[in-house]
Amino acid sequence: MIRVDLHKRLGAFELAIAFESDGGVLALFGPSGSGKSATIALIAGLMRPDRGAIVLDGRPLVDTAQGVIVPPHARRIGLVFQDAQLFPHLSVKQNLLFGRWFTPRSERRIAFAPVVETLGIGHLLGRRPGRLSGGEKQRVAIGRALLSSPRLLLMDEPLAALDAERKQEILPLIERLRDEVRIPIVYVSHAVEEVARLAARVVVLANGRVAMAGAVEDVFGDGAAQAGESRFRRASFVTARVARHDTHWGLTELSHPAGTIWLAGHAGPPGRDCRVIVRATDVTLATAHPAGLSVRTALAGTVGRIEAGDGPLAIVTVDLAGHGHVLASATRKALAELDLAPGRPVFALIKTVALDEQAVAVVPP
Ligand SMILES: Nc1ncnc2c1ncn2[C@@H]1O[C@H](COP(=O)(O)OP(=O)(O)OP(=O)(O)O)[C@@H](O)[C@H]1O
Structure with a gap:
């Protein structure tokens, strides 16, 4: 369970959002510049809010009123971005194991072998990222995030850089994380198809505010959720x-x-x-x-x-x-x-x- 209530000024842009998720996949949806990536950066701890609070499974990660700011590596949050951001000089195996580095042994709930199996990357372990396709890199990035045994996975447009066929390969893997590993996910996407497939609930951002939130059927049935998008994307x-x-x-x-x-x-x-x-x-x-x-x-x-x-x-x-x-x-x-x-x-x-x-x-x- 995550609860977020954050304020942050970024130049002329002001983010003021509050939402919560009980688990499963929560989609963050909204036009370019609406504040989705800024929200992810605040939850991950890559950016500090001006004020607000983040509570994950009852543990305050941020509470500016109390002076609480847990550093990113201690938040137990896994991150997957659009570009895999693997370490180029490390092998796939070393990249994967890096995910465990900051996780105390007693809290390592997710084991190496099943992750490698689920993601179908066993044959890639000895390779360097430079010799992987985009889809393979993204699978390794998901594996690295998972091996930190996170309490929450943040995925910021993880499929945006992949072609349609690669997307269709990776979507079922994310479904397995949701259904079998049962890891809560906050998933940023522009794509209705991805949201429909993965998410039970959606938060729609517009200009740094929560414009709509609720069950995806309700939110996407309302034309307002995608207002401003071209008719080809609606x-x-x-x-x-x-x-x-x-x-x-x-x-x-x-x-x-x-x-x-x-x-x-x-x-x-x-x-x-x-x-x-x-x-x-x-x-x-x-x-x-x-x-x-x-x-x-x-x-x-x-x-x-x-x-x-x-x-x-x-x-x-x-x-x-x-x-x-x-x-x-x-x-x-x-x-x-x-x-x-x-x-x-x-x-x-x-x-x-x-x-x-x-x-x-x-x-x-
Ligand atoms: N460090 C910063 N300094 C000033 N402005 C910033 C900074 N980071 C982000 N912004 C601004 O904050 C707004 C929200 O950006 P953000 O990247 O969160 O949008 P987004 O919804 O993720 O967009 P996209 O879908 O294009 O990735 C934008 O107007 C952006 O220019």
Whole structure:
């Protein structure tokens, strides 16, 4: 359990945030410059707050009112950054063991062999970081952080520098840290897909303040969480249950009270709840259930919030029948011509080709 309440002035920027996490993965989300990395640096002890407190598992790490500032190496916090920041002159094995250096023997809960096994880096132990790929470096960096047996892992955009394939390799490893090692993680990301896959709760920062906080479904269903992001990055997710696989056509049917969601490929065993990540640009709005269209997924709901500026485009939140929301991007012209206003019934149409196994995340515990 971590509780954070911090104030810090950085030039013209002022950070004033408070949040807490009970475990699992807490995502820190927000636009560039909103204060995510500064928050991580304050928790890790790389920067001192002007005032405030950090309490980890009941132990005050910072309490400026009492003059408490625990130095970084004594905080028992593991750090993983976007660039792995390995020591170039040390082998992979030495880099990994460095993680244990500051951890008293009695507190070493995480052993070397299982970490190496989980991360699949046994064959790399003798190599220097210069001879590793980006994904391999990042796995070693995660291993080094874990071997300090931290009480909390801070991950600052750990996948941002990796290509899509590498990301898909490392995401399941982070899920295992969450579910098997059961280490609490504060995870900074810009990517809705990563948050959907990993986090149960999210804190959205804007201009150094907590703009929203709560369960990810609630926060991402609200268009405001990603306000200001380009329409190509806007996405929402819908929690639905795997109903069956259609082996003939290679599709998976997911059930949701608003309608059936079809996706290409295999999304896990029937009965499993998952989050389907839907990009706003993949959603079409219709005032009637479609006929004569190739689209297979039509979810019933009502128009919620409409976010429109002076430009030609708008982002519409559709409140789905039953539960959840999807975001749709549409032209303001279309909304006017279809007379779509808050409260009006609407169908959100999603192309099956936009959804496959990679668009699906198991609901985090
Ligand atoms: N040492 C510093 N001195 C002055 N300003 C700083 C310092 N460190 C950060 N800032 C400013 O604080 C603000 C928040 O920066 P921060 O790196 O925390 O943002 P972020 O949300 O992590 O952004 P990104 O997603 O781009 O990494 C920015 O305006 C940044 O310019």
